[in-house]
Amino acid sequence: MRRSNYDVKGLPGFFGITILCLVILYAPLLVVTVYSLNDSNSITNWEGFSFRWYVDVFSGPESQKFKIAAWNSFTIAIIAATAATTISTLAATAMVRGGKFKLRTVSFGLISLPLMVPEIVLAVATLIFFNSVGFTRGYMTILIAHIAFCIPFAYLPISARMQGIDDSYEQAAQDLYATKRQAFTRILLPMMLPGIISGYLLAFIVSLDDFIITNFVKGAGVETLPTAIFGSVKQGIKPNIMAISTMLLGFSVLLVTISYFVSKTDNKK
Amino acid sequence: MAGGAASGGSAATDTYKEARNWLLLPSWVYLGAFVLVPVIMMLIYSFLTKEFRGGVVWEFSTAAYDQFFFDRGLFGDEPARIEWTYITIFWRSIWQAGAATLLALAIGFPTAYFIATRPEQARPMWVFLITIPYWVNLLIRTVSMKFMLRDSGPLNDFLIGTGLINDPISIINTNFAVQLGLFYSYLPFMVLPIYASVERYNFSLSEAAADLYASKWVTLRRVLLPAVKPGVIAGCILVFVPSMGSFLAPDLLGGAKNFMIGSLIEEQFKGNAGNWPFGAAASMVLLSMVLIVLMIFARQQAKAEKEAS
Amino acid sequence: MKNLLKSGVAAMALVTMASAAAADGKVVVYHWFEYIPQELVDKFTADTGIEVVMDTYDSNEAMLASLKAGGVGTYDVAVPGDYMVKIMASAGMLDTIADGELTNKGNISPTWADPSFDPGRQHSIPYQWGSTSFAVNRDVFAGDINTTDILFNPPAELQGKINVLDSQGEVMAMAALHMGIPQCTTDRDQLKALNAMLLSAKENWVSFNSDTAKEVLVSGDAAAGMIYDGFSAKARAEGANVEYAFPTQGYIAWMDNVVLLKDAPNRENALKFMDFLLVPENAAQLTNWTQYASGVEGVAPLLDEALRTLPEANPQDGAGQAVFIEACDEEVQAVYDTIWTNLKK
Numbered sequence: 001m002r003r004s005n006y007d008v009k010g011l012p013g014f015f016g017i018t019i020l021c022l023v024i025l026y027a028p029l030l031v032v033t034v035y036s037l038n039d040s041n042s043i044t045n046w047e048g049f050s051f052r053w054y055v056d057v058f059s060g061p062e063s064q065k066f067k068i069a070a071w072n073s074f075t076i077a078i079i080a081a082t083a084a085t086t087i088s089t090l091a092a093t094a095m096v097r098g099g100k101f102k103l104r105t106v107s108f109g110l111i112s113l114p115l116m117v118p119e120i121v122l123a124v125a126t127l128i129f130f131n132s133v134g135f136t137r138g139y140m141t142i143l144i145a146h147i148a149f150c151i152p153f154a155y156l157p158i159s160a161r162m163q164g165i166d167d168s169y170e171q172a173a174q175d176l177y178a179t180k181r182q183a184f185t186r187i188l189l190p191m192m193l194p195g196i197i198s199g200y201l202l203a204f205i206v207s208l209d210d211f212i213i214t215n216f217v218k219g220a221g222v223e224t225l226p227t228a229i230f231g232s233v234k235q236g237i238k239p240n241i242m243a244i245s246t247m248l249l250g251f252s253v254l255l256v257t258i259s260y261f262v263s264k265t266d267n268k269k
Numbered sequence: 270m271a272g273g274a275a276s277g278g279s280a281a282t283d284t285y286k287e288a289r290n291w292l293l294l295p296s297w298v299y300l301g302a303f304v305l306v307p308v309i310m311m312l313i314y315s316f317l318t319k320e321f322r323g324g325v326v327w328e329f330s331t332a333a334y335d336q337f338f339f340d341r342g343l344f345g346d347e348p349a350r351i352e353w354t355y356i357t358i359f360w361r362s363i364w365q366a367g368a369a370t371l372l373a374l375a376i377g378f379p380t381a382y383f384i385a386t387r388p389e390q391a392r393p394m395w396v397f398l399i400t401i402p403y404w405v406n407l408l409i410r411t412v413s414m415k416f417m418l419r420d421s422g423p424l425n426d427f428l429i430g431t432g433l434i435n436d437p438i439s440i441i442n443t444n445f446a447v448q449l450g451l452f453y454s455y456l457p458f459m460v461l462p463i464y465a466s467v468e469r470y471n472f473s474l475s476e477a478a479a480d481l482y483a484s485k486w487v488t489l490r491r492v493l494l495p496a497v498k499p500g501v502i503a504g505c506i507l508v509f510v511p512s513m514g515s516f517l518a519p520d521l522l523g524g525a526k527n528f529m530i531g532s533l534i535e536e537q538f539k540g541n542a543g544n545w546p547f548g549a550a551a552s553m554v555l556l557s558m559v560l561i562v563l564m565i566f567a568r569q570q571a572k573a574e575k576e577a578s
Numbered sequence: 579m580k581n582l583l584k585s586g587v588a589a590m591a592l593v594t595m596a597s598a599a600a601a602d603g604k605v606v607v608y609h610w611f612e613y614i615p616q617e618l619v620d621k622f623t624a625d626t627g628i629e630v631v632m633d634t635y636d637s638n639e640a641m642l643a644s645l646k647a648g649g650v651g652t653y654d655v656a657v658p659g660d661y662m663v664k665i666m667a668s669a670g671m672l673d674t675i676a677d678g679e680l681t682n683k684g685n686i687s688p689t690w691a692d693p694s695f696d697p698g699r700q701h702s703i704p705y706q707w708g709s710t711s712f713a714v715n716r717d718v719f720a721g722d723i724n725t726t727d728i729l730f731n732p733p734a735e736l737q738g739k740i741n742v743l744d745s746q747g748e749v750m751a752m753a754a755l756h757m758g759i760p761q762c763t764t765d766r767d768q769l770k771a772l773n774a775m776l777l778s779a780k781e782n783w784v785s786f787n788s789d790t791a792k793e794v795l796v797s798g799d800a801a802a803g804m805i806y807d808g809f810s811a812k813a814r815a816e817g818a819n820v821e822y823a824f825p826t827q828g829y830i831a832w833m834d835n836v837v838l839l840k841d842a843p844n845r846e847n848a849l850k851f852m853d854f855l856l857v858p859e860n861a862a863q864l865t866n867w868t869q870y871a872s873g874v875e876g877v878a879p880l881l882d883e884a885l886r887t888l889p890e891a892n893p894q895d896g897a898g899q900a901v902f903i904e905a906c907d908e909e910v911q912a913v914y915d916t917i918w919t920n921l922k923k
Contacts, residue, residue, distance in 0.1 A: 009386040009472055011485060017379035021460075024376070024453065025402045028413035031423070032405065041816075061616035087295045094292035099283025103293075105567045109560060111296055112506070113304050116559040117311075118514035120535045121552040124545075124647055125307035131648030148303040151296065156503035157462040163499040164469040167282040180285065194392075194468045198461035201396065202507075205403040205457070216644060220606045220633035220653065226406050230611060230636070233408045245405045252404045256397040321908045322665055323639075324646045343773060343916055344766065354923045412790075419799055441799060442785050524785030525744050528922045539640040541746035542915045 029249060036242035053243040066244060069228035073208055076143055076224065081203035084150035085158070088199060089192070092159040093184070097167065112156075114149040122149065123216035130217060137219025145217050146207045153206050154199035161195025162188075308556075315549035323543040333550035355533070355551070359558075362530040365444065365519070366512035369451035370459075373508045376452075377459035378501070384460075385467035396464065399457050407454060411521050414453055418446060418522070442524035450518030451508075458507035466500025467493075502566065510559055530555055604629040605847040608649070608656040610834070611636055613706075615867040622854050628847045636789075637745075638662040645671060651841040654848035660833045661747070661905040663702050664695040672701040673838040679849055682856035690873035695902065696835065703852050704873025706865065707833035708891075709900055710748055713810040713820040718801040723823045724897065726756035728802055730779040737782045741794045741803035744786035746918045748804065748830060749776075751903045755828040762906035762914075769910075773917045780921060795820050806832075807890040808869045822890045828898035833873065 039050030057066060091111060095104060114122065126145050127137075135141055169191065173183040189196075211226040218227060229241045285292065315333050317325040340352040384395040402410065417424050418440045425437035440446050470493060478488040494501070516531035525532065530551070537548025611634045619630045635641040638659050645656070650671055658666055666672050675683075683699070690704045714723045719735040727733075729752065732740060742749055753776055754761045759768045784800055792809040794800040796818045805813070810822040823829075836855060842848050854860055855874075862880035865872040871891060878886070885891070893900075906914060 009475075011379070011382065011489065014379040014383045017376060018383040021376050021380040021456070022398065025399070025456065027423075028410055028417050028453075029402055029405060031413045031416050032409060061620075065616075087299060090292040091296040093285055094289045097282055097285040098289035098292070099286045101289065105564060107293055107297070108567050109563065110300050110305060112510075112563055113300060113308060115506070115510050116556050116563075117304075117308055118531055118534050118552055118555065120531075120538055121311055121548065122304070122307065124538050124643065125311045126303070127644070127647045128310060129303075129307040137652070144303055148300060151300060153458070153507065156507055157465045157500070160462045160499040160503040161465040161469060164466050164496065167284055170284050180288070183284070191469075195465040197393070198396070198465045201400050202458060202461055205400055208404060209407050211406075211408070216647075218633075220608070221631035226408070227634070229406065230408065230634075233406070233412065237409060237412055241409065245409055248404045249401065252397075252401045256394060256401065260394045320646075321911070322669070323643050343770065343913060345912065345916075354919060357923055415790075416797075419797060421798060520744070520787070521790065524787065526780070526783070526786055526922065528919070533919075538643050539637060541639060541911075541918070543639060543642070544915070 029245075032242050033246045033249070035237075036239055036246045038239055038242075040239070053239040054247070056240045057243050057247070060240065062240075065223060065228055066225075069223040069225045070244075072139065072142075072223065073225040076139070076146055077204050077207040079143060080146035080150050080207045081154070081200050083147045084154045084203045085196060085200045087147075088151055088155035088158050089189075089196060092155060092162050093188070096159055096162040097188075112152045115152040119149075119210075119212040123213040126213065127216045137217055138222050141217045141219065142214055142222065142224065145213050146210065149210070149213065150203035150207055153202040157198040157202065158192065158195045161192055161198070165191050311549045312553055315546055315553050317546050319544050319546045321543070323538070323545060325545055330546065333544075333546035336547055337550055337554065358528045358533055359530055359555075361527060362513050365447050365451065365529065366509050366515075368444075368448045369455070369512050370505055370509040372448060372452040373456055373459040374501070374505065377456060377504065378463055381460045381463035381500075382467050385464050385470070392464075392468070396461065399460050403457055407517060410453065411450055411517055414450055415441060415521055418449070441522065442526070444523065447519050447523035447529075450522040451512045451515060454515065454518055455508040455511055458511070459504040462503035462507065463497065463500040466497040466503075470496050506563070513555065513559070603627055603847070604631050605844050605851045606631045606633070606652065606654045607851070608633050608635065608641060608645075608653040608839075610634065610657055613657065613834075613868065614864065618860060618863055618867070621860070621863075622851065625854065626847075626850055628850060630851070642666065645839075650839065651843065653839050654842040654844045655836050655851060656839055657705055657834050657836055660693070660695045660831075660835070660902045663835050663837060665905050666837065667696065667701055671840050673840050673842060673845070674700050675838055675849070675852075680853055680856070682853045685856045685858065685861075685874050685876065687873055687875040690833070693833070695833075702835035702837045703856055705834040705836050705855070706868050706870040707831065707873055708807040708870040709824075710743075710752075710804065710806050710830040710832055711823050711825060712802060712804045713795060713813065713822045714802040715795065715798070716819045716821050723802075723821060724825050724894065725823075726752065726825045726827045728823065728825075729804065730756045730775060732782050732802070736802050738784055739801035740783045741785045741787050741791060741800035742783055743791060743804045744788045746914065747903045750914055750918075751830050751901070752804065753779075755825070755830075755898070755901070758827070761901070761904040762910045764910060769913055769917070773920060776917065776921050786922070792816075811869055811888055811890045824893040824897035826896060826898045829900055831900035831902050833902075 036053055037049055037051070038046055039052060040047035057063060088111075091107070095107060098104075117125075130137065130141055135144075165188065169187050170183040173187045174180065178186065209226065210224075211230060214224050215227050215230070218224070225244075229244065233241055314325055316329055316331065318328040318330040318332065320326050336352075337355055338352055339349040340354070341347050341349055380399070384392055384399075387395055416422055419425075420437040420439060420441065424440075425434075428434045429437065440449070474492050474496070475488050478492045479485075483491070514531040514534070516529060516535055519525065519529045519532060528536075534548050534551050534555075536542050537544045537551070605628055607630055609632055619632070623629060633653070635644065638661075641656060641658065642662065642665070645653070645666075663672075680703070683703070686699060686704060690707070692698055696702045712729055714728060714736070718739070719733060721733060728736065729740060729742065750772075751761055753772055754763070757768070757772060757775060759765070759772070763769060763772075785794065787794055791803055791805045792813045795803050795805065795810075795813045796816045805822070807822060810820060813820050836852055838845070838848055838852070855864070858874055858876040858880060861872045861874035862877045865877060866882050866885065869885065869888075
């Protein structure tokens with residue numbers, strides 16, 4: 001075995017698999033993008049290049065509906081992911097750094113409960129519950145439900161990450177007269193950041209994607225993107241839905257590019 | 270620095286023991302009110318009498334569980350035998366979800382590892398690259414997947430064009446299509462937790478192993494894998510459990526010829542059957558199965574921690 | 579902490595209530611996905627000043643489930659199919675429209691003024707109607723398609739290439755027509771034969787898809803498939819060489835209806851909405867958009883030319899009867915559920 005220039009991290013084939021992974025993830029989206037530019041009412045036949053479905057999204061009869069739905073979807077996803085990540089970070093700290101305690105297994109069960117109940121059952125149960133306590137269905141009920149089912153998706157990456165962090169760092173900080181709170185915010189939290197970001201992103205996409213529960217608890221007149229587009233998708237995706245999806249993709253790519261360059265300039269300073 | 274990370278990543282300690290209950294309170298209160306209470310209501314529903322075409326009558330009944338476990342023939346008047354129908358459906362779901370999880374692990378682990386070994390400022394970009402496709406709605410992604418896979422679709426055109434195959438491979442409406450669909454639905458749920466774990470991994474441990482002439486693969490299996498186990502387990506749970514209850518991929522890609530547990534339960538609430546107690550009972554069986562597995566896993570982890578400390 | 583939580587819950591409750599209290603002049607419509615053109619909704623609001631608040635569902639049963647889970651009292655009108663009107667009426671979920679409450683009730687065409695599912699139109703008005711049968715790709719099979727054998731005992735060319743709707747009601751009704759037995763039969767031998775027939779027919783089916791019933795025909799995933807008339811017309815428009823069949827054994831008729839729900843919060847506005855839909859111009863605008871058929875008198879001259887000559891709306895001579903799906907009683911429904919589960923286990 002050569003010791004010089006030995007790259008301990010690199011593993012043969014892993015780069016190839018990553019590329020394969022990205023191809024699998026993006027190939028179906030390529031279809032979406034291509035057909036959003038199709039000058040036809042159907043997605044099955046190609047009838048020439050056109051931007052008319054993009055125009056339709058902004059000025060068609062349903063443009064108002066899509067605008068409001070997009071606003072609702074994003075605000076709900078951001079609030080729900082933030083709340084779920086906060087709750088999960090606190091819970092993970094207790095579960096991983098709280099020593100042994102009787103309710104630990106039960107707490108773990110409770111936190112993973114939203115994951116284990118089939119969505120349709122949680123949807124019906126939540127709806128019955130909201131009705132019996134007198135909540136009127138609307139934006140708030142969607143938000144309440146979304147925070148609940150986002151929690152396990154945020155919790156699992158965060159706690160997995162925390163389990164990998166040795167507590168000697170916090171101990172050292174405390175030896176240097178840091179309070180526990182300081183040890184948490186200055187030492188543990190920054191080290192947990194990749195876990196927290198992973199959890200946040202998962203919660204965000206889970207909320208953004210949810211249809212079943214949202215459709216049951218949303219009430220009349222409130223739409224999120226999935227509920228607004230569901231009907232037209234079910235009857236064979238119309239190109240305007242493809243256009244919306246492509247713009248969503250474009251928007252997210254833009255965000256990523258910006259954050260990439262921002263972080264780059266940060267590092268240079 | 271050594272102990273925790275190397276011994277199965279179980280760095281559980283009691284730094285925040287005093288604050289424990291306060292830290293857990295938000296999740297207890299929130300999930301207790303908005304998940305546990307509704308689930309308990311469903312548990313009660315599973316022991317009530319069904320109202321014809323949806324709803325319940327408030328009379329105690331075990332009919333739902335009887336229907337689940339016993340077969341009384343087409344007209345319900347034959348002597349009871351063991352009901353294999355629902356066991357078959359459960360088994361099919363476990364199998365499909367398991368295959369999808371393995372597929373996700375096989376692709377997701379190397380991807381997560383690769384991302385975690387990039388230079389630090391490049392990692393967020395890779396993580397975003399994995400999650401961006403999920404900004405597009407699941408239904409649209411699944412329909413596009415169907416478009417890709419069909420006999421006359423781009424995948425087969427490509428394979429035929431390169432001369433790898435002569436006749437299109439029939440993927441659509443097979444079990445494999447379902448597994449592929451589930452895999453595609455939940456891939457980031459595998460990649461991100463593993464990434465978060467590997468990112469934390471101390472590669473000096475691998476170097477030490479290499480110094481002792483362990484090959485890369487042995488190091489991966491013996492040193493890295495135990496250290497990132499929590500992430501791998503989290504990823505597997507996040508892919509396997511939702512796959513069990515999913516019905517979009519089975520319906521659209523698998524042709525819905527056979528019930529999965531998710532579509533069976535959906536049928537009880539949203540379909541012709543309209544048998545809420547039975548739907549609730551099937552959910553409770555599913556819930557207890559998953560719960561038992563998770564509890565065993567939690568117990569074992571606690572045990573491992575005990576041994577480590 | 580506790581106080582914080584309490585005030586948090588109180589704030590949530592306030593916000594949810596505030597959103598409900600706003601806007602008096604509205605009508606809350608519980609409707610199918612993609613089943614009313616936005617232009618028509620806007621026209622209603624322009625005419626009456628009443629705002630339309632829309633919520634949508636994707637199946638009759640999903641709507642029923644949501645109403646049973648507490649939706650009654652929050653919606654004014656819904657649009658159930660024929661058999662579902664009967665189910666909802668017998669469950670006491672519908673309000674009665676008294677004589678004279680609907681100005682335009684006389685516009686309902688005589689054929690649809692007294693349907694079996696709502697005698698005397700006490701709770702409902704017609705929305706759209708059409709048929710459900712199946713379409714066959716003529717490039718694959720050129721023979722006689724006007725027989726239910728296509729689905730249940732297919733010729734060699736179509737074996738293993740058939741899509742059926744993932745809907746118990748439609749499949750069971752079609753199977754009953756094929757076997758010449760009554761729907762919801764209580765005869766045990768007939769039910770056993772039905773079970774056996776479906777199990778053997780399934781060998782030749784490739785998929786159960788309702789939502790993509792049209793798409794599988796256009797893409798060629800299936801060479802024949804159960805389908806609604808309007809979907810078949812759209813499949814042809816998208817270039818599929820399919821022909822819609824009117825089997826001699828009979829086929830399924832369906833009619834969606836606007837019903838007045840019990841405890842409707844805006845009952846007056848709901849009646850205005852129903853009256854609006856019964857005006858021939860509005861009904862015609864709707865029908866030209868949905869491509870189905872209207873139950874309102876005087877619509878015919880206002881329809882697009884293409885609609886009148888649509889092959890999917892004009893059965894050939896010798897076509898069988900169109901029948902509505904029946905709502906079975908509890909005992910038979912239990913057997914139907916078992917058969918359906920057997921079929922898909």
